[in-house]
Amino acid sequence: MxxxxxxxxxxxxxxxxxxxxxxxxxxxxxxxxxxxxxxxxxxxxxxxxxxxxxxxxxxxxxxxxxxxxxxxxxxxxxxxxxxxxxxxxxxxxxxxxxxxxxxxxxxxxxxxxxxxxxxxxxxxxxxxxxxxxxxxxxxxxxxETMATRSRHIGQKLLTGDKKHAFIDFMQMTYPKQLSNRQLASYQQNCERDVAICVLALTTGIRLSELAQANLADLKLEQLTVTVIRKGGQQDTVPIAPWGQPYLEEYVQIRQTRYATTANEHALFVAKYRGQAKRMSNYAIEKLVAKYSEAFGVRLTPHKFRHTLATDLMAATHSETIVATQLGQTTTQATHLYTHVVDDEQRAAMDKME
Incomplete structure (x- = not known):
C-alpha cells in the first residue's frame, strides 16, 4: 500500500x-x-x-x-x-x-x-x-524461549548458500514453469525483481526503506544505499559485494525498459499505462511471495532482513554490528540471531550416544 x-x-x-x-x-x-x-x-x-x-x-x-x-x-x-x-x-x-x-x-x-x-x-x-x-x-x-523462536525462524530463512540458490532459481528455473503470456511479463521485469530481492538480502533494509529508495541513493561504486530510517533519520547502509552485479544489471536497463524520465526518482519502478511509477510496499511483498512460493517456502521482505542479520551474526559474532546494519538503536532485538547461528549446541548433541 x-x-x-x-x-x-x-x-x-x-x-x-x-x-x-x-x-x-x-x-x-x-x-x-x-x-x-x-x-x-x-x-x-x-x-x-x-x-x-x-x-x-x-x-x-x-x-x-x-x-x-x-x-x-x-x-x-x-x-x-x-x-x-x-x-x-x-x-x-x-x-x-x-x-x-x-x-x-x-x-x-x-x-x-x-x-x-x-x-x-x-x-x-x-x-x-x-x-x-x-x-x-x-x-x-x-x-517460547528465545532459542526456540530463533530456531523456528532459522528454518524459514535463506541463510548461507540458500540465498544464492534462490536467486539462481529466479533467473533460471522459474521462467521454465511459465506459460508464454506469463513469460513475457517475467522477461519485462526479471532484472528488477532479482535486484529487489538482492538489495534486501545484501542490506537487511526494511520493506518501506526498499520501496522509498531513489536511484540517486544507490552508490554502486561505494556499495552503499542511503535510506530514511524510522524516526526520519538518514542512514547510509553497506551492501554485501555479492549483490553488485545484479544491481548493476538492473540499473543499466531501468531507463529503457521502463521509460523513466528525470522526474521519476524511484529506484524500483513498474510500467503503468506506458509510464514508470514507483513500486508500492504491497507490490514488492506480492513479488517476493510469488517467487518464494514457487521456490518452495513462502517468504517476505522481512524474512530477507532476518536472513541478512543471521548471516552477519555468523560472520562477525557482534550484536552491535548487526544492530547498526539493521538501523536499530539498541542490540535488544539482535539476541535472536545469536541463537539462530549457534551450531555448537547441535554439534555437541550429535556426538552423544
Missing part, C-alpha cells in the same frame, strides 16, 4: 477519534513517522476506545467523544483487563493475535499516553495531564 493510500486511511480513522488523538498524529507526522506506522497506531486506538465503550468503562456513545479525563483517571485494572481481552482474542479461531501483536497494542497506548503527559504542550506550556497509568503496564513475555 502506498503513502497516499495510508494518508487517506489515516484521515478516515481520525474522524472517529478524539481531537487529542489528531494532535498526537500531527506531532508524529512532524517527527517523520511513516503513514503506515501512524495508521497502525490509529487502528489500535479505535479498537481500545471501542472496547472502553463496550465495557462501559467510559459512558459515551462513540470513541470520538471520549474525554481526556477518562485517560487521565484510567485505572491500571482497566488496562490489565484490556490486555486480557487481547490475549483472549488470540486464542480464538477468528482473531489469532500473537503475543507480539498484543505488545504492539500496548506500545501504541504507551505512545499516546507519553505524548499527552510529556510531549504535548497547551497554551500555558503544560501537558494535558501528568498521571501516566501506562508506566505501570508490563509487556507480555513470549511463551
Amino acid at each position: 502506498d503513502q497516499l493510500r495510508y494518508l487517506e486511511l489515516c484521515e478516515q480513522r481520525l474522524t472517529s477519534l478524539p481531537d487529542y488523538v489528531r494532535k498526537f498524529y500531527i506531532n508524529r507526522q512532524a517527527n517523520a513517522y511513516s503513514s503506515a506506522t501512524l495508521y497502525q497506531y490509529l487502528q489500535e486506538y479505535v479498537r481500545f476506545f471501542s472496547w472502553l465503550i463496550d465495557e462501559q468503562i467510559v459512558m459515551v456513545a462513540e470513541p470520538r467523544l471520549i474525554p481526556l479525563t477518562a485517560l487521565e483517571k484510567m485505572k491500571l485494572e482497566d488496562i490489565e483487563l484490556y490486555k486480557i481481552y487481547l490475549m483472549n482474542k488470540r486464542k480464538t479461531n477468528h482473531h489469532k493475535l500473537s503475543f507480539q501483536a498484543v505488545n504492539r497494542s500496548i506500545n501504541a497506548l504507551n505512545a499516546l499516553w507519553y505524548f499527552l503527559t510529556i510531549e504535548a504542550e497547551q497554551a500555558d506550556g503544560e501537558p494535558y495531564f501528568y498521571r501516566n497509568v501506562m508506566k505501570k503496564v508490563k509487556l507480555l513475555k513470549s511463551s
